[in-house]
Amino acid sequence: xxxxxxxxxxxxxxxxxxxxxxxxxxxxxxxxxxxxxxxxxxxxxxxxxxxxxxxxxxxxxxxxxxxxxxxxxxxxxxxxxxxxxxxxxxxxxxxxxxxxxxxxxxxxxxxxxxxxxxxxxxxxxxxxxxx
Amino acid sequence: xxxxxxxxxxxxxxxxxxxxxxxxxxxxxxxxxxxxxxxxxxxxxxxxxxxxxxxxxxxxxxxxxxxxxxxxxxxxxxxxxxxxxxxxxxxxxxxxxxxxxxxxxxxxxxxxxxxxxxxxxxxxxxxxxxxxxxxxxxxxxxxxxxxxxxxxxxxxxxxxxxxxxxxxxxxxxxxxxxxxxxxxxxxxxxxxxxxxxxxxxxxxxxxxxxxxxxxxxxxxxxxxxxxxxxxxxxxxxxxxxxxxxxxxxxxxxxxxxxxxxxxxxxxxxxxxxxxxxxx
Amino acid sequence: xxxxxxxxxxxxxxxxxxxxxxxxxxxxxxxxxxxxxxxxxxxxxxxxxxxxxxxxxxxxxxxxxxxxxxxxxxxxxxxxxxxxxxxxxxxxxxxxxxxxxxxxxxxxxxxxxxxxxxxxxx
Numbered sequence: 001x002x003x004x005x006x007x008x009x010x011x012x013x014x015x016x017x018x019x020x021x022x023x024x025x026x027x028x029x030x031x032x033x034x035x036x037x038x039x040x041x042x043x044x045x046x047x048x049x050x051x052x053x054x055x056x057x058x059x060x061x062x063x064x065x066x067x068x069x070x071x072x073x074x075x076x077x078x079x080x081x082x083x084x085x086x087x088x089x090x091x092x093x094x095x096x097x098x099x100x101x102x103x104x105x106x107x108x109x110x111x112x113x114x115x116x117x118x119x120x121x122x123x124x125x126x127x128x129x130x131x
Numbered sequence: 132x133x134x135x136x137x138x139x140x141x142x143x144x145x146x147x148x149x150x151x152x153x154x155x156x157x158x159x160x161x162x163x164x165x166x167x168x169x170x171x172x173x174x175x176x177x178x179x180x181x182x183x184x185x186x187x188x189x190x191x192x193x194x195x196x197x198x199x200x201x202x203x204x205x206x207x208x209x210x211x212x213x214x215x216x217x218x219x220x221x222x223x224x225x226x227x228x229x230x231x232x233x234x235x236x237x238x239x240x241x242x243x244x245x246x247x248x249x250x251x252x253x254x255x256x257x258x259x260x261x262x263x264x265x266x267x268x269x270x271x272x273x274x275x276x277x278x279x280x281x282x283x284x285x286x287x288x289x290x291x292x293x294x295x296x297x298x299x300x301x302x303x304x305x306x307x308x309x310x311x312x313x314x315x316x317x318x319x320x321x322x323x324x325x326x327x328x329x330x331x332x333x334x335x336x337x338x339x340x341x342x343x344x345x346x347x348x349x350x351x352x353x354x355x356x357x358x359x360x361x362x363x364x365x366x367x368x369x370x371x372x373x374x375x376x377x378x379x380x381x382x383x384x385x386x387x388x389x390x391x392x393x394x395x396x397x398x399x400x401x402x403x404x405x406x407x408x409x410x
Numbered sequence: 411x412x413x414x415x416x417x418x419x420x421x422x423x424x425x426x427x428x429x430x431x432x433x434x435x436x437x438x439x440x441x442x443x444x445x446x447x448x449x450x451x452x453x454x455x456x457x458x459x460x461x462x463x464x465x466x467x468x469x470x471x472x473x474x475x476x477x478x479x480x481x482x483x484x485x486x487x488x489x490x491x492x493x494x495x496x497x498x499x500x501x502x503x504x505x506x507x508x509x510x511x512x513x514x515x516x517x518x519x520x521x522x523x524x525x526x527x528x529x530x531x532x
Contacts, residue, residue, distance in 0.1 A: 003182035004182070004268035004270050005180050005182070005190060005268065005269040006268055007263075007265065007266075007269060017240075018241065020378075020380065021379075022379030022380065022382075023328070023378050023379075026328075026377070026378045030491055033487050033488075034491075036480075036484060037484030037485065037488055040480055040484055040516065044520045044523065047520075047523045048519060050457065050460070050523050050527055051522060051523065053457075054457040054458075055457070057456075057457040057460070058455075058456045058457045061455050062453065062455070065452055065453035074447075078443065078447070081439060081443065085435075085436050085440060088436060089436060091377065092429060092432060092433060092436075094377050094396065095429055096400075097393070097396055097397060100390065100392060100396065101390070102379060102382055102383060105377075123447075123448075126451070127447065129451065130451075329494050332494055332495050332496035333493075333494065333496050367421060368421070371421070374494065376494065399425065402422050403422055403425070403426050406422050406423075407426075
């Protein structure tokens, strides 16, 4: 046993096709979490225009809202936030000891995805209106 | 009659030996290249590595064809391949009935016991890909170094050690036995730890098996309060229960169906409760 | 023995607060989206409208708590993600303090914005 072989982490993300539902839920939750904390910083930065006065704030916000790319990104933000909320509720229940059997935790993840999809699709008109 | 002169009627013993040897080699060759494995043979792809053999120092996959017997398990297929084709093919196995926990392997991308997994039950039963358990050092072929796993198991002190010697026999209630029943089923195979994405990144993480073992004693009514507190302290350390991200990978692969995630979550709540009580 | 329980252990406190902030954020984040995208429409937001909302004490307090919870939940979440990736030692300490400083900065800046909006209509 003088020598052994370390296969490293190839088995992890290289095998994403074999991930189970719980693993996907974790990957999505992490990803959406990173996006949301990133957005919080940008959001506060944009709103800081309020410190430069009345007109600066109104113009900055309305100027941004006129850009189609901002509107589309907002739909993306909604998707990310809604998924993080639903999967977050799923995780809170899991922490409380509810819905821990394998079947339930899978179904609750799929339910989070489906609900997110429905809410986002239904919200697209509101988010893109007036463009 | 000189022994030096070859007799035309008699063959040279050396030549005869060589001929027999060649014949046997040919037989072996035939057996290994075209044994009668049937039309629907299983294609077994096995991870090979041996630091002591030049051509196996760089890991590779070998392919074996194994006859598809009804009910054949992955372990049966490995044994067939070893006995028929390559006696150097190395893997651990012992009881062949999912009790000893020696043959946890990475089969078609998932941690399973070789003896418990029938080829017919795999989603791809034509090609069976067998690798050593991920996130463990490979010693040879399918054999991995389990020392670190056993260290983590030992870290939770998986035994009773009462503060005071009990007076007599300590009986366990039926209800309490039910409570810890599933947690007692662990066979130390290491499938859960190998499947855990967090354990892969953090070598100090106790891992699902060790935490489950702690659960087994923590919730046993025969453990006294003092020991219970000490045990809780072990599992709520930085590399203990908090590392669990509820990915359910361990619970998915556990060959004994232990609800590992549930047990880890319950211990998290115990830790929070015990801290809140004294806050 | 008492001193063992004199405070939360590090892991337990952060784990628990992450859940408490999560439960709070579920409600406030949903409220925030509904109010500013569905009740009011984002393109129609003006300084005056925001100032009017912030002049309501309950709204102001809710938004401050929302910001505090989001900042903690986000930075702590990033820290957990990094630790679970296996960072230790100096990188871990650096990550911790960078996140603490970033969190404090974004919180302070957010409060300045909220005060500017509240003060404008007062």
